[in-house]
Amino acid sequence: MIGYIQGKILSLNTDTAIIVTSSGVGFDVLLSAAAYEALAGKTEGALYTYMQVREDGMSLFGFASTEEKEMFLKLISVSGVGPKMGIAVLAGMKAGDIALAIASNDVKRLSAVKGMGKKTAERIILELREKVAAVATEEGTKFVPEAKVSAGDEDAVVALMTLGFTRSESVKAIARAKENGATSVEDIIMLALKGM
DSSP states (O other), X not given: OOOEEEEEEEEEOSSEEEEEOTTSOEEEEEEOHHXXXXXXXXXXXXXXXXXXXXXXXXXXXXXXXXXXXXXXHHHHTSTTOOHHHHHHHHHHSOHXXXXXXXXXXXXXXXXXXXXXXXXXXXXXXXHHTTTEEEEEETTEEEEEEOOOOOHHHHHHHHHHHHTTOOHHHHHHHHHHHHHTTOOSHHHHHHHHHHHO
16 A cells, blocks of 8 residues: 655646656645645655555545544544545645534534535544544644543543533543542542533
8 A cells, every 4th residue: 555655746736636756657646635735836745645446446645744644544434434525524624623623513614515414524523523632732723633541531531521521621631630639430520520
């Protein structure tokens, strides 16, 4: 599988690029919005890639960063979302904005992506809400993998989520509660709630 490509940019538009490697082979790559921005105005460039192999051919999808590629892989893990839909989502929104939309249950924002219906947007949120977190950084919102939670803390996470908190908020509150000496699930939940 081709996971990374670097070379001369033979042609470039908002959807695709042809990148010629040092061996002289030109790869036709479908681009995310961030990948297009990373290549625009340059004669050479590099992309992280995902290769889809099907009976009727192969397609190569290009991303500006590993975080963006990771978001794409999460999107296509959702039932009914294929690579073409995944790249369409990333062509319309940055990875951090997708993570924020998922974390905040923003069906309207996700379903604004061309070709995506409300039901698909709802399925993406349902299946990925616990797998992504949106973290505000100085550069904007960035996608990061969700922090790992021990099996013992998972009960506390679920309890806080049923009270309306996001998974990300719950995980952070539980970490703070444990730092303050809470050990039992009940104590962790009580301290976490006080800290929210």
